[in-house]
Amino acid sequence: MIKKVKKLNRGYSLVEMIFYISLFAILSLVIFNLMMTMTKSFKQISIKREITQSGEIMERISREIRGAKKINAVADVNGDLKLDSTDDAGASKSIEFLLQNNNLQIIEGQVTPLAVGDNFQGGKIAYILKAGDPGYVADGVTRGFISALSNQSAGGSWWGSTGACANTNINGADGTALGTGLQNTIDMANAGCLNIIQKVYGVNINGYSDWYIPSKDELHKLFINLGITSKLWSSSEISANNAYIEGITYGLPTSDTFQKSNGVPDVHAIRNFTNNSSIYLNSPSIKVMSIHFDQINTTKGQAIKVTLTVRSKHDTSNRDYIYYNTIVLRGDY
Amino acid sequence: MVEIIIAVSIMLVVSIATLSVVQKGLKISGQSLHSTQAAFLLEEGGEIVRILRDGAWSNLSGLSLSTNYYPTFSGSTWTLSQTPNQVDSFTRTVTFSRVARDVSTGDIVSSGGVTDDGTLLVNVVVSWQEGEQNLSKNLSFYISNIFQ
Numbered sequence: 001m002i003k004k005v006k007k008l009n010r011g012y013s014l015v016e017m018i019f020y021i022s023l024f025a026i027l028s029l030v031i032f033n034l035m036m037t038m039t040k041s042f043k044q045i046s047i048k049r050e051i052t053q054s055g056e057i058m059e060r061i062s063r064e065i066r067g068a069k070k071i072n073a074v075a076d077v078n079g080d081l082k083l084d085s086t087d088d089a090g091a092s093k094s095i096e097f098l099l100q101n102n103n104l105q106i107i108e109g110q111v112t113p114l115a116v117g118d119n120f121q122g123g124k125i126a127y128i129l130k131a132g133d134p135g136y137v138a139d140g141v142t143r144g145f146i147s148a149l150s151n152q153s154a155g156g157s158w159w160g161s162t163g164a165c166a167n168t169n170i171n172g173a174d175g176t177a178l179g180t181g182l183q184n185t186i187d188m189a190n191a192g193c194l195n196i197i198q199k200v201y202g203v204n205i206n207g208y209s210d211w212y213i214p215s216k217d218e219l220h221k222l223f224i225n226l227g228i229t230s231k232l233w234s235s236s237e238i239s240a241n242n243a244y245i246e247g248i249t250y251g252l253p254t255s256d257t258f259q260k261s262n263g264v265p266d267v268h269a270i271r272n273f274t275n276n277s278s279i280y281l282n283s284p285s286i287k288v289m290s291i292h293f294d295q296i297n298t299t300k301g302q303a304i305k306v307t308l309t310v311r312s313k314h315d316t317s318n319r320d321y322i323y324y325n326t327i328v329l330r331g332d333y
Numbered sequence: 334m335v336e337i338i339i340a341v342s343i344m345l346v347v348s349i350a351t352l353s354v355v356q357k358g359l360k361i362s363g364q365s366l367h368s369t370q371a372a373f374l375l376e377e378g379g380e381i382v383r384i385l386r387d388g389a390w391s392n393l394s395g396l397s398l399s400t401n402y403y404p405t406f407s408g409s410t411w412t413l414s415q416t417p418n419q420v421d422s423f424t425r426t427v428t429f430s431r432v433a434r435d436v437s438t439g440d441i442v443s444s445g446g447v448t449d450d451g452t453l454l455v456n457v458v459v460s461w462q463e464g465e466q467n468l469s470k471n472l473s474f475y476i477s478n479i480f481q
Contacts, residue, residue, distance in 0.1 A: 020338060027341040034348040041355040048362040055369040062376070296410050300387035300480060303380065305406060321366070324420060325373045326380045326411065328387070 047312040050285050051321045054310045057104060057281045057288070058323040064095045064106070065304050069332040072111070074293045074304070081293045081304065083329075084111050098140055102287040107140040109276030114142055116225045121273050122206035123148045127178070127221040134179040142275035145181075147222050148211065151230060152199040153267040158233055158243045158260035164192025166261075169240040176216040176236045176244065181270065184235035185212035196233055200269040211269035216244040216255055218270060223253030233258075233265045287311045289320055296326070303328040364463050367422075368470070371459040374425055375472045378404060378457035381411045382427060382476055390478040393429065393453055401426040423461045430454040432475065441475070451478040 068083035096107040128144035129136040172187030213235035231247035245258040294305040305326040385392040402413035433446035460469035
């Protein structure tokens with residue numbers, strides 16, 4: 001009986017229950033609210049850290065402008081600033097800042113743009129990729145292929161008189177378009193068609209060892225742009241017995257089908273080139289909203305006022321932050 | 334029930350303590366960002382003075398000493414104005430002071446000496462408000478009439 005009474009005394013009255021539950025609810029709400037505030041604060045800290053780090057973009061721009069000889073071209077709104085500068089060895093180079101899709105690129109290259117026919121990297125520039133070509137990328141970097149200065153072989157059959165790929169439609173080597181010659185050449189090597197590629201593939205020609213036999217379309221560019229007159233093999237296979245060649249017919253460069261066993265066509269190597277280097281200055285978490293360049297001319301030189309607006313991709317409030325600087329160019333001493 | 338209330342109370346105290354640390358971190362990260370922006374404005378202040386000197390020494394020598402000037406961009410070049418202006422939340426001032434040199438050694442001296450009309454002491458200050466706090470960065474350098 002006494003035990004029963006004691007047990008009953010351990011309970012809570014209704015008022016006590018309501019009080020405790022209310023207190024618990026209030027404390028829980030406060031804690032929840034604090035947690036939410038902390039989460040938001042952590043996010044804000046993260047955003048501000050990203051924006052602070054984006055000051056490195058302005059730092060890089062400032063350094064490049066300060067080291068430049070002169071302004072080549074400037075567009076004051078969302079532009080494009082091109083500077084004439086020098087590399088560590090004192091050789092001329094161009095520096096270009098280009099804003100595309102909220103990403104700021106810096107492109108380093110030559111002051112004078114490369115052109116077809118220029119002697120460059122072990123040969124002559126045979127073709128520069130343009131919009132629409134396979135492999136073309138609109139990033140300000142110049143890409144294309146270079147022709148060797150002379151033929152690598154005076155005659156030679158596509159497959160060799162005997163060998164693993166004789167009378168065989170090999171696996172691959174079917175590409176005819178721009179950008180397929182290298183893979184065709186690799187396919188020829190894999191299939192054992194070594195007769196003509198051994199003059200080219202992996203061979204050091206003028207200091208470079210990444211030469212290959214041009215595809216049908218690449219070969220055609222060689223004829224059109226460099227005025228080649230001899231009959232040349234392409235690396236584009238047609239069938240078990242035929243591959244494409246190009247030669248001059250009635251005074252015009254013409255593609256033709258030739259028996260692979262024919263030893264008349266010569267072999268001419270090409271290699272790919274990439275002239276400029278290009279990197280993005282902003283990290284993936286930062287959007288460059290705009291960049292303005294204002295050119296300032298003085299009697300003694302030039303300067304550029306830079307206004308850089310950045311935004312964190314994690315900032316849902318879309319707040320922009322602006323960095324300002326003005327930098328005097330080193331000048332052309 | 335009492336135990337739960339005590340546990341929740343402890344959590345509350347810990348949360349408040351953590352929040353205060355986070356809020357402090359947020360404040361510091363804000364200061365760090367503004368400090369980075371101010372550093373570029375300070376650098377720009379120095380460059381502006383160089384640009385004015387490169388234009389003509391008279392651009393600087395004609396200015397009043399110990400007077401606050403505010404850089405203003407006109408669209409094609411910088412000028413110094415006595416009308417206060419702000420760059421976003423920052424205020425930037427440029428002041429110039431007389432430079433004196435020891436007659437015999439030519440060294441710059443803080444007192445005495447003779448005034449060097451071809452050199453000025455430049456002081457650039459970028460200041461901003463960080464909550465209740467006034468913060469500033471300062472850059473001092475000498476500039477000379479090297480093209481005379």
